[in-house]
Amino acid sequence: MSPTEPPFSIAIIGAGIGGLALAIGLRKQNVPCKIYEAAPRFDAVGAGIGMGPNSLRAMELMDEEFAKMYDEIKVGNGFPEKLHEQFEMLSAEQGFGSLNGWHGGSVSHPKFERSSAHRKALLEVMKSLIPKGTVNFNKKVLRVDQTEGKKVYLTFCDGEILGFDAVIGCDGIKGLTRGVVLAKRYPEEIAAKYCNTYVYRHICTMKEAKRILGPYAENAKWYMREGRGCVTYPISKGEEVNIVVFMRDEKPWKGEQAAVEVSREEMLSDFKGFDQRLVMLLDNTQNTKPCRWPLFHHPNTSTYYEGRVCLLGDSAHASSPSQAAGAGQGLEDALVLSRLLGLVKNPGQLETAFQVYSSIRQPRAQAVVQESQEVLVAHFLVHPRFGRDIQKLTDDANKRLPLIWFHDLDADVKAAENWFKALTRQMDMRNGS
Ligand SMILES: Cc1cc2nc3c(=O)[nH]c(=O)nc-3n(C[C@H](O)[C@H](O)[C@H](O)COP(=O)(O)OP(=O)(O)OC[C@H]3O[C@@H](n4cnc5c(N)ncnc54)[C@H](O)[C@@H]3O)c2cc1C
Known part of the structure; x- marks a missing residue:
């Protein structure tokens, strides 16, 4: 010493x-x-x-x-006018809320930088x-x-x-x-304790996200609908997009407090009612096996x-x-x-x-x-x-x-x-x- x-x-x-x-x-x-x-x-x-x-x-x-x-x-965020925004709330349903006005919920603060x-x-x-x-x-x-x-x-x-x-x-x-x-x-x-929620996690390239989502890809979004939601935001200096899908689950989590593999069909059934662009973004089963990660706290x-x-x-x-x-x-x-x-x-x-x-x-x-x-x-x-x-x-x-x-x-x-x-x-x- x-x-x-x-x-x-x-x-x-x-x-x-x-x-x-x-x-x-x-x-x-x-x-x-x-x-x-x-x-x-x-x-x-x-x-x-x-x-x-x-x-x-x-x-x-x-x-x-x-x-x-x-x-x-x-x-x-990719757009300068979104500098102070943590995320935008918008609908996960067809049209991302453009059909019924359920979009544009800006979670932001003038002193905050995403x-x-x-x-x-x-x-x-x-x-x-x-x-x-x-x-x-x-x-x-x-x-x-x-x-x-x-x-x-x-x-x-x-x-x-x-x-x-x-x-x-x-x-x-x-x-x-x-x-x-x-x-x-x-x-x-x-x-x-189980948060009565499991998530799917995924990263894709910004190029791919832009191809699918267009301008939605470059800024943080929380796509919402009853009992489920999807968060996307840029990472890796803007080269990649981080994706987390949240699923409400009323049942107790069975077995280990660890991720479990599910079939592509089981995963896709969780995304029913999402805008097709989101489903396309989330269906990455060519690259990885879909997994449900339970959230505990x-x-x-x-x-x-x-x-x-x-x-x-x-x-x-x-x-x-x-x-x-x-x-x-x-x-x-x-x-x-x-x-x-x-x-x-x-x-x-x-x-x-x-x-x-x-x-x-x-x-x-x-x-x-x-x-x-x-x-x-x-x-x-x-x-x-x-x-x-x-x-x-x-x-x-x-x-x-x-x-x-x-x-x-x-x-x-x-x-x-x-x-x-x-x-x-x-x-x-x-x-x-
Ligand atoms: C989906 C998801 C998204 C999240 N997003 C965010 C976010 O955007 N911002 C944010 O602030 N937080 C976020 N979090 C929370 C964040 O990930 C955690 O709070 C953080 O990683 C916890 O770090 P930790 O070092 O406390 O624990 P851990 O990362 O769990 O590290 C524990 C370490 O201890 C080791 N260890 C365990 N037992 C032993 C042992 N017996 N002997 C020796 N080593 C041992 C493990 O191997 C591990 O390396 C998120 C969490 C989740 C699940």
Whole structure:
């Protein structure tokens, strides 16, 4: 350990967006960490990801280079007049609403700029910002054991056992750290709940999307009808279009919380009633086997830590993607937690850092989870308050999203730091130091 390094050790489980973001933030605070990842290499779902202003601000506050590099890979809407639009609501039915006026619901804000990227490009940026050797692959964690609030021991699939002063579980929606944190006090919250929705995911070239959709291809759209919908937006610097089809499903999800292959006929039966252009865009079975991906979430997570084990990202607050906010919440977590860990002077203060982190982050992140589920229902046009009323739906989205996008993260960081300093001062006084 170099003289400037803090006298405690941190392990992160999981090298997804959450784990890598935390490592980026910690590097800027001179806090070394090790990441243990089950997969043999970095792996991103072939899909896009949208980033709101809060996500960009979190990147900037963690490491300015992160924000600059994201700037290089992002893309907005194709038309300059759509710069500030998150998406346009329009009908998924024949004519995209041109026959009955059900189009033009502009979800936008003058201070918002649409931005998305390919997940693979985002992971490339993130891994370039952490020191070489930080991520250890093929290291699936099988057990996490805490000893009376002191060391935390990780048991790996290869039999190795390593001890750390603290462990951050960035192991995603099905991660095992969730059980470690919640088992004692909130066991009923551990399992993720089905959002009563599954999705189809697909990427196609912008060229192909333009051939099929014409000018609709170049800007973000949410095509809606009762119980289903389709989101499209440009990624890969405008070379590709990301597509997600949402299907409401009243039945419980059977079997594993994982994607299932279906036949082309089953998939096409889900698209009944869509404009033929959408069906043509979505029928990509020459390239891939159609898959239904179930959406699960964590509507309740009462605490994000237990002793020296702490949750970050989807392991804490997986949400439905209807507000494109899940990864952004993980970035916010990483910002607040890395700043707090940067203040920790000895292992005895680690739990205090987790306590403050959980108190600051849990109310906001859980509100995003709850609201994202409500928005999902609204966008299926079955919400009791909005029904099919495009004006009400647009107004509602325009009220909700700014609360996510323009939240004052600088104030969160300041509040967290001040609170931590006050608590540790009290601890020092009690200990007579
Ligand atoms: C269809 C869809 C669209 C979305 N769109 C957006 C969007 O536009 N904007 C946005 O902000 N968010 C979006 N999200 C949400 C976003 O994808 C997630 O919030 C984010 O990827 C979660 O990152 P994470 O690092 O917390 O978890 P994960 O990405 O799940 O990473 C967890 C990592 O931990 C590893 N791991 C798990 N268990 C172990 C173990 N025992 N030992 C070692 N390693 C382990 C896994 O292999 C994995 O690499 C979307 C989600 C979906 C489903």
